[in-house]
Amino acid sequence: MSPFVLVLLLSCFFLNVCLAHERAFFSGNLSDSETILSxxxxxxFGFFSPVNSTSRYAGIWYNSIPLQTVIWVANKDKPINDSSGVVSVSEDGNLVVTDGHRLVIWSTNLSTQSPANSTVLAELLDSGNLVMKDSNTDAYLWESFEYPTDSWLPNMLVGTNAKTGGGNITITSWKTPSDPSPGSYTAALVLAAYPEIHIVNNNNKNATMWRSGPWNGVFLYRFIVNDDTNGTVTMSFANDSTLRHFYLDYKGSVIRRDWSEAKRNWTAGDQVPATECDVYRRCGQFATCNPLKAPPCSCFKGFSPRNFVEWNSGNSSGGCIRKEPLQCERQNSNGSAADGFMRLRRVKLPDFARRSEASEPECLRTCLQTCSCVAFAHGLGYGCMTWNVSLVDSQDLSSSGMDLYIRLAHSEKPDRRPVIIGRKKGTEAEEIFERVEALAGGGSKGKMKELPLFEFQVLAAATDNFSLSNKLGQGGFGPVYKGKLQEGQEIAVKRLSQASGQGLEELVNEVVVISKLQHRNLVKLLGCCIAGEERMLVYEFMPNKSLDYYLFDEVDIINGICRGLVYLHRDSRLRIIHRDLKASNILLDENLVPKISDFGLAKIFSGNEDEAMTRRVLGTYGYMSPEYAMRGQFSEKSDVFSLGVILLEFVSGRRNSSSSLLACAWSMWKEGEINGLVDPEIFDTLFEKEIRKCVHIGLLCVQEAANRRPSVATVCSMLSSEVADIPEPRHPAFVSRNGVSEAESSEASNNNVTITDVSGR
Structure with a gap:
């Protein structure tokens, strides 16, 4: 072999080695022909020219994707017209871009210099973040993630930039696809009582074009944001995929893009504005927008168009006005009936909400007692939201959204207050209520006296002497009967069975717990009966029986269960662990709104208590978490396990007998064949991705390790949003890796266990 050929081959070899190990940083100069690779x-990172342009810009783009996709630009409004540009680290430690005349056209403008004995390096991280760092300490002096151009990437700041003095971070559209100079639109996280993302038109006095709706502390319009202790807010995806990002296009739309390796192209995900209803204030004040209706705008109940002529011609910008004045607005309100509230379900909440940490009942009372309050809402992570201004930018949503309660004059809303039943005092009953008051604590002292006490004869007559034809079901406490009082009100009567493992302790516990709680997804206790050996609780009647009577064709039912459980765990004055959550303890009203019932086994936690132990394990096998069934240990995650079982039952239409449903679901999930798990009637009525989401979340909830299960608040967020990237589930409880139930192979616990078995339908 000739020396020339040998040198040529060695040159090619070393060239390939160099290309395979491209540098990710530099401390000197980077010419137009040079780049660095993460x-x-x-x-x-290096110089590029946009599509259909010869101008040169320093920027960052995806390396492995054939389509030019730039995510950050340095000299966006000062292009270089030739290939003479240089990126360098200057003597004062700044990253600068200079042209052929050595004029600085862009700089990081760092105000503090690095120590004299250190070197400043520019490094491109694999997150897409270009950083300037001190070579001695590796401390970041500057990073591109804090100065985005038109794109948001995972783990990029979207909120306050503490390092730069608290200025809010924004992204700005390109002027055109070929010109990255600042365009007409800007998107940013607006930090108000409830942070929201806004898109504004820079050419129209920064007028808002679109708003995301309020942030609940976890999910904010299709992605997850994290509130750091230093006051900054970062954006992330559940799987932190680097081949996914949001960008603001030159037409003013924020678009999520995901790279499809199969299609070798970007696929567009969520985009806003997407419909005419996404346009800010599309329907004016006191109106809602529904893109599926024509015309899309409609006034809230109790309101009418301000200008009928304009409204009928399609111009709804004037909005709506109240038909009847509120009680507090009348000059003479003596004798007039109190105002009420109308519930709007699943709406994008209006702009300009006020915030407080009041409970839901307190939130309602506060709004009702404040004349200027026109609406309220209460929900996961939001606390109490009230509006003292005109309601604007509300929208009907097919999924997600929240319930909004709009204040109306009494004449506009029927009075549906429950019938109040008189109470007759008795010596034995008074002793029991003294015990209830003692357990309830000082804050409820005396309030138990207000709980109606029914006479036995009244309930016997209402239930036709507890006839079998009126029996609604059987639980651990005893049978439940349907009844009808003389006044016409329908009730449900839970009667303690002498054979029950539960008794006075559970009755007292249930009265204590439920009398302190008020939530639309908790069943309402109307009163009780204590006569001789009889112990009965009287509830509002749910005409649609319990959840386990139905093929579950309403996802909204599951959302309601979650909201009720979040209230118990986090939003009520107390922290309650239910301990017996199951399908038969979820009652449905006439609108199929779920109500959590049966609080006989509920445990009240103190403010600093996260878990507890008991030697008296009560509940229903199949819904019990392993740590509770085997060790008597329970926490919020015990209820999460039960919720996961309900979710899997919801999808399959089957009960979890001996944990076989968990084993079946896990096996099919691993094989990617969840359709075999799904009840055919469910599959016909729901979209496949929603079904898969329910199975996915259900398996997360029944994981063997309690600390891996999500909180109910997180479950609510995953169910109500369209975020698809949730963590992969791990091995469920009671299902061993060789297919044998762990419960069957384990020795019996030495706890005093009372378990209600569940038979198949």
């Missing part, structure tokens, strides 16, 4: 090869 460590895993995801992003590249």
């Amino acid at each position: 460590s895993l090869g995801t992003f590249r």
